[in-house]
Amino acid sequence: MADTATNDAFVEFARVQKSYDGETLVVKDLNLQMPKGEFLTMLGPSGSGKTTCLMMLAGFETATHGEIRLDGREINNIPPHKRGIGMVFQNYALFPHMTIAENLSFPLEVRKMGKSEREEKIKRALDMVEMGAFGGRRPAQLSGGQQQRVALARALVFEPELVLMDEPLGALDKQLREKMQFEITHLAHELGITTVYVTHDQTEALTMSDRVAVFDDGRIQQLDPPDTLYEEPKNSFVAQFIGENNTLEGVVKEINNGLALVQLDGGELIDCKPVHDSVVPGARTRVSIRPERVEYNKERLQEGAHTLKAEVLEFIYMGDIFRTRLRVAGNDEFVIKTRNAPDQVRLKPGQQIEIGWLSEDCRALDA
Structure with missing residues (x-):
């Protein structure tokens, strides 16, 4: 300014x-x-x-x-x-x-x-x-x-x-x-x-x-x-300080059409919006994704959504929402929040599921 x-x-x-x-x-x-x-x-x-x-x-x-x-x-x-x-x-x-x-x-x-x-x-x-x-x-x-x-x-x-x-x-x-x-x-x-x-x-x-x-x-x-x-x-810092946020660590492989291809530390590949100057090929990055942007109900997954394998660690009923803690790409603190709706599946600890989100909901930030 x-x-x-x-x-x-x-x-x-x-x-x-x-x-x-x-x-x-x-x-x-x-x-x-x-x-x-x-x-x-x-x-x-x-x-x-x-x-x-x-x-x-x-x-x-x-x-x-x-x-x-x-x-x-x-x-x-x-x-x-x-x-x-x-x-x-x-x-x-x-x-x-x-x-x-x-x-x-x-x-x-x-x-x-x-x-x-x-x-x-x-x-x-x-x-x-x-x-x-x-x-x-x-x-x-x-x-x-x-x-x-x-x-x-x-x-x-x-x-x-x-x-x-x-x-x-x-x-x-x-x-x-x-x-x-x-x-x-x-x-x-x-x-x-x-x-x-x-x-x-x-x-x-x-x-x-x-x-x-x-x-x-x-x-x-x-x-x-x-x-x-x-x-x-x-x-x-802002991503972590404002609201609840999931982070996954990885390395930027390439940047194409405004998206960064990131290889997570677990080996998985995902596309994200690069929103920090430090996000360049070869650099480490921290990927940020909000809990309410992640979906596990296959019928609700949008066309072109990324999917990753996950293990359910904890499923909490909170009235208006379900809060689920998962193990995703080696991170045990990955949280998703889903609306309590009649068609929403209730998960059990130990269950293996697939989760998904859209590339534009995912941000590649400074490491």
Whole structure:
């Protein structure tokens, strides 16, 4: 991505680096541009640099090198409270000695807003998150989900153009978490707020975002809409980190008509889409195939599908799907997921079967 300012970039990192000790770079030469109104998620394992990027944008950390711009204006030296950014954290960070209304009033008082205007904005923000009746309570009188709603309302109350969220749903149970994912996304789009969201939960990233930046080792490995990220990973790290994925190791024999012929370590030959610069004849490669793209029911195998022999190691009934673990080409962790349908065969451990998939569903990546 270019590191010059672009007209439609509302948030921009231009060649940003961050080091805490002057030697090790936690963030390496980051170039990232976000248009106004986008919901962007920074996703990655612990220590990948995603939270550091969020903290630099908020102003709690300073970039060692490069520029951070907001709406075309460089903000590197502007203190956090003057950036006009809303923040939501995992621990809610609500003031325990204040009522909910007082918690929301605080950022408005800091901005020297009059009493009647404050009251109007507090009411609107609490109604937005369906907490209108709770203004007189204290945080300790609310459940975790209610506190998180209040934290969200407080971030939105002064109508910021940018909201940053750091693992905001981490402390909630699964059901409430999923409900809040939907609510946050809906609110952000409805209000047209630009949102940067940090998480290590891939499902959360895929369901909430317009685009996802996958971080590893201080760099963005891939920045794309969720479906592109899942269907077309650019490298082995992204393929493994996003969703469940099967890998088979082998050597590239030749490349013809946009397909790489790969000889697997077990000797089998398969065709795959080469999607990495390192996939050249003679090179080792890691082949990636998603569990739901593999079929074992002969009637369902499409014309031109690749077939490989497999041994069933484990068959798990999961209600809506069957999850089968197989031994394929020497790999004991090969998983397929098939829909629970009346015509779907139930397998037994020890059974020898044939599995198949289409060449375009198979990717040849870096080794």
